[in-house]
Amino acid sequence: MNEGDPLLRLLARFREEGVEYVLVGGQAVRLNGFLRATEDVGVLLRPTRENGERVKHALHFLASARDLIVDLLLRRTAKRMNPCSRSCPS
Numbered sequence: 001m002n003e004g005d006p007l008l009r010l011l012a013r014f015r016e017e018g019v020e021y022v023l024v025g026g027q028a029v030r031l032n033g034f035l036r037a038t039e040d041v042g043v044l045l046r047p048t049r050e051n052g053e054r055v056k057h058a059l060h061f062l063a064s065a066r067d068l069i070v071d072l073l074l075r076r077t078a079k080r081m082n083p084c085s086r087s088c089p090s
Contacts, residue, residue, distance in 0.1 A: 007027055007031070007041060010041070010058075011023070013058040013059070013061075014054075014055075014058050016058070017054040017055075017057050017058040018054055019045070019051060019054045019055050019058055020045070020046035020048075020051050020054075021043050021044060021045050021046070021055075022043070022044045023041070023042070023043055024042040024043070024044055025038070025040070025041075025042030026038030026040070026042075027040075027041050027042065028042070049070055049071075052068075052070035053070055055068070056068045056070060
């Protein structure tokens, strides 16, 4: 890996902002020294408002980051984390 690697620069931004995350998938495999032909980046984020704001700050170099709405990210995460929100008996 070289310092010009865009993924390493992104992870450095996350580290600078204190983002709580886990890198998953093919890019995690690649950073561990295995050859993997993938371009997508899988990141799991701690679903808190504070962490969402840190992510938004870390991504400020992207024009689209200004449009991130932390509340929407939290609601979507809460729905995914609670599979019984509609279908489980009370």
